[in-house]
Amino acid sequence: MNGNIRKVNIKKLLIMVAALLVIVITVLSSSYVIAGELTQQLQQNLEDVANQNALALYNKVHSNHLLLEGLSENLHHATPETIEKTLKSFSVFVDKYELKRFAFCLPDGTSYSTDGGMANLSYREFFQRGMEGKGTITNVLTDALDESHELVNVMTIPIFNESGKIESVFGLTYRSEIFNDALQIHSFDGQGYSCVVNEDGQILAALGNEELQLTQNLFSDVLAIEERNAETIEKLQEQMKQNRAGGGTLYLSEKNYYYCMPVELLDGDVVWYMLTLIPSKVLESRIEPVQRNLYLMSFFVVVLTLIGVFLLILLTREQYRTLLSFAYEDPLTKGANYAKFCVDMEKRRIRQGYLVAMDITNFNNINIAAGLAAGNNIIRDVWEILTGVIQSNESAGHVREDMFILFLQASDETGVLERIRQISKEINKRTRTLQVQGIHTRYGIYYMNGTEALEDAYSKAQIAREYAKTQSEQRYAFYDEIDHESRREDEQLEERFEAALEGKEFEVWYQPKYSTVDGEIVGSEALVRWKNEDGSMISPGRFIPLFEQNGMIAKLDEYMFRAVCEQQARWLTEGRQIHPVSINLSRASLYYVDIVERYQAILEESHLDARYIQLEVTESAMEGKADIRALLERFRSLGIQILMDDFGTGYSSLATLNMRCFDTLKLDKSLIDHIGDKNGETLLYYVINMGQQLGLHITAEGVEKQMQLEYLQQVKCDDIQGFLFARPMPSMQFEEYLEK
Secondary structure (H helix, E strand, O other): OHHHHHHHHHHHHHHHHHHHHHHHHHHHHHHHHHHHHHHHHHHHHHHHHHHHHHHHHHHHHHHHHHHHHHHHOOOOOOOOOOHHHHHHHOHHHHHHOOOOEEEEEOOOOEEEEOOOOEEEOOOOHHHHHHHOOOOEEOOOEEOOOOOOOOEEEEEEEEEEOOOOOEEEEEEEEEEHHHHHHHOOOOOOOOOOEEEEEOOOOEEEEEEOOOOOOOOOEHHHHHHHHOHHHHHHHHHHHHHHHOOOOEEEEEEOOOEEEEEEEEEEEHHHOEEEEEEEEEEHHHHHHHHHHHHHHHHHHHHHHHHHHHHOHHHHHHHHHHHHHHHHHHHHEOOOOOOEEHHHHHHHHHHOOOOOEEEEEEEEEOOHHHHHHHOHHHHHHHHHHHHHHHHHHOOOOOEEEEEEOOEEEEEEOOOOHHHHHHHHHHHHHHHHHHHHOOOOOOOEEEEEEEEEOOOOOHHHHHHHHHHHHHHHOOOOOOOEEEHHHOOHHHHHHHHHHHHHHHHHHHOOOEEEEEEEEEEOOOOOEEEEEEEEEEEOOOOOEEOHHHHHHHHHHHOOHHHHHHHHHHHHHHHHHHHHHOOOOOOOEEEEOOHHHHOOOOHHHHHHHHHHHHOOOHHHEEEEEEOHHHOOOOOHHHHHHHHHHOOOEEEEEEEOEOOOOHHHHOOOOOOEEEEOHHHHOOOOOHHHHHHHHHHHHHHHHOOOEEEEEOOOOHHHHHHHHHOOOOEEEOOOOOOOEEHHHHHHHHHO
């Protein structure tokens, strides 16, 4: 009997030992696998960051290069007698682009600049390369045009005459410190850093870390720090000769991972290399908590195996707490999510207070302009602000994306508005540093009396927030103050939409476009009008924003496209002379997967040549659409021209122009209204000149005065559209107008 018990105990002991060995092996192997995955993930993140850094460098240099090329068109045949006046007109761009000066060099090296400096620069390499027909961007130099001895970088391009010979060199100068600041991209929570070098290893800029012990030459510096860097240096030099990207390990004050990206500048005349580094301790700091948790888990499992059910209960409780954190912790803010907010509200003894639905308007602009990481940082900052102002008897939660929910205690509406202003003020401080336009917070507020369901109350707060987005003067709305009659009208319009499409209540109106040369009609824009059965009209300003918000605008876009194609085909069949008609394409339409195929099918059904149809797309409609260029190129491959509408409003940029997927640039009325103002006319002149240099056709919208027409003719704008010539008109009236 005792022998049998002993055998059973030995068997149990062996099973326990085997279980312990399995656990230990599993923990160790898991730790190794996870460490490898984290290392691979970090290296991939390092490559992604290196690409972002390289793109920042390219965009900074390329935008200035485009500016030089655009302005250089005004410098042909410049002489010492005329150059100072010409350069003076360029001064408006110095502050706008954070430059120090523009400079113009005659063939003998004599230099004239926008800040009045004058010297002979024939000994400078950038001048010599320019006279050889090559553009260049220099390393860090000591300024030679004034006595400040500032450290500067110079970008130059050659200027050719009509026979193709070099007649001068034109360039710009920016302070090296400002140039470095423009390239700063925070990575790995501020622990990553970068440097820009040329193929000889000369350091042009060191970014992001004051402890980066690099001075003049990367190759000699890292070799002086650690001899085992010799192999890495040879690898880098070979990589630079082949102009390819790659990564590896460098030893500075500690072990670092690096990734090197070649950046071709000035149309390939200059190649710099962006070297992005991250200390190995960043990886170790990420692996150590994982390993520590694994070892800790192993310890608990071992103890559990030895002492039985008691520790099993403890482990079960620990697992339960972990599950709760997954259920109630927001992964981005590490704070309460919506589910946790609801649980906290259910536990409240007193639920009388103000429920606030909050979001950040145009938040996607941050992701587009500053990057996804910057957007995530703003969400974390907002959460930090909210938790800082929330009192012990209040709650907050991150719902999703840029949406938050708050429960605030206040004596009255004035009190809750003061709390909201405090929150907005702090958020504005954080977002202002990103220099992204149109970013602000919106609030929907509903007073809970303590009896209604939370979901119903939150739904009403959301309704108030959406209503606040339609208000231009204030960025909040109380649910009880909403114009519910207007909301009922919106609902009625939504209900009537499908029937109105079938009944052809939506009409196509046309506004002509005219040549600035001879005043002849060269095309028109199709505009939608909604005509009731009784003949009354519903203003486009009433239904278009509503349909853009609920997504119905995509169907209306397609309806208008079909109607215009059929009308154009009908006029051709009748033997009438027709011109291209442009049709607006909204943001919602761009997100249809088969949008190109659907519009192509409509063209084929109407048997209309694509050259009689154009599409207008606003830049704001393209925000967040990563493959927009490919999509528009597919339309262009059908023969449909693409027009960038409303240029000059919102977040317009040189980078958007350089996408090269547009045929026409339509200047917004806000730019045209500045005609008569010197600075406004200067900006308008260079916008038109630069657009035409990029091969774009230029159309001016909103022309209402003879003075505006005369100026646009003077600066050779291609054509115009506006009340000065004609207002939008129905198709029958437009048909008669064309016959006249």
